[in-house]
Amino acid sequence: MTWTMLDHPAWDLASAPPARAARTSSGTWLLTAPEYTVTLVAGGGSPPTVDVYEASRLDDSLLPPGLAQALRSLGHVQRVRTADLWEALATAIVRTVIQAKQARRMHRAFRDAVGQPVGAQALTPTAKQVLALDEEEFTALGMAFKRAPLQAAAHAYLTHQARWAQLPPDVLIKELQTVPGIGPWTAGAAVADHTGNFAFYPYADLAVRTWAKQADPATTWPADERSFAATWRLLGGPHLSVLTVLTLAWGDHHARSDQGSKHR
Template identity: 65%
Template sequence: MYMLDHPGWDTADGTLNRAMRTQAGTWLIIAEGESQLISGSGDAPPVDTYEPVTLDLTALPPGLAHALRTLGPVRRWRNTDLWDALATAIIRQVIRAGQARKMHQMFRAAAGYKVAATALMPTPERVLAMSAEEFADLGMAFKRRPLQAAADAYLDHHAEWTQLPADVLVKALQAVPRIGPWTAGAAVADHTGDFSLYPYADLAVRTWAAAADPAGAWPADEPGFAATWRRLAGPHLSTLTVLTLAWGDDHARKPPVDSGAQPR
């Protein structure tokens, strides 16, 4: 299955598709795994594969092990556009997942570059040029300052950021005003495909772990959950985290369940 957690996926004629920038071109991605070059050149964005069989499923709580086993291999398009990953994580701050998805779609439709029936994230230059009134008209007044601070920092530092190891990049992004550990970790995980960098004790992971295994004695506090999660994952922290999020995303698309608001 393909993981469709990123709010850049839009539905057109019953098909989920997403526009994505690479360094050399713009691509239209189809949920079933197809890609089409729209402009520029170069390779399509890479697809990362996460395999439940790499986990020690016998060490997991039974409900969670069963849920992840039913997924089979999960494929996820890696977000090659660091700016998109960063802006997306900012939009996801504080608000609930369903609201963030709607806001993301509205923002792209209003200010982004149209690609077929979807649109790219507005460029950092476009975000910096937007007035307070434009943000207010979109219901995004409280997102203006963090998005514009991130856009300004991205234009100044993106060449340097792209050369940093992923764990160092997480720390570097937190120098930007209003970007905390959650936002930085979520953005870098999206960009690199390494979900050991994702804030794996956040509400989304805790929610889906408990939904998959409601009988489990999951710690309610973040530090306690994080320690339990690391112990269960062993050397496969990225795989366990992304598969749980993939199960949650798939589960949420069946009955409409919202995984909750996210911190900064």
């Protein structure tokens, strides 16, 4: 069995099947996720990369039994990597300090109002489109508090994109944090989304802690972020990325399954 993560807010979960427009280095694509697979419906240029994560790579001797069982129940997990660094960065800014459902609604409104249509979906607005928006337009979208960080990031991206593209991920995370309004969570989430390596994700955040506890309630998990992060690094070992992304995938699966059961 293969499970597709649809955690990125560009996925339209109301579409049947779920669909997403995505930009790559040489074109745009419309993706769908029927059943448990990703389908490239239409597009041009290089297609998006689909990363596959397998629980078999984890060391069960390091993991609490409940967590190991929960993650293995997913089978193979695949996730569409966000090829466009600007899209990853803008999305991370939208997601910062708000709940996932609110971020998904805001991201959809942002795309629909400003982004380029691709079929029935729309792309994340470009950096130039973001800079062209005025304060009233942000306010009308319910994004007044996102205007400053998005426009600062858009200006920085257009200035530094060529150099940023050459930086190793750990250096890029530090560089992104020099942009006003971008902190460690936003930078780490953007780089993980862009590279597919979730060792760079802020893995002590509320989402990972919440899903770890729900996947394995029998384990006593550290309550504070610093202690949780230290424990998580030990559990992941050399496969910290796989542990983190599979835990987020378990949460995505759990949340969508619960949502589906409410409508049956």
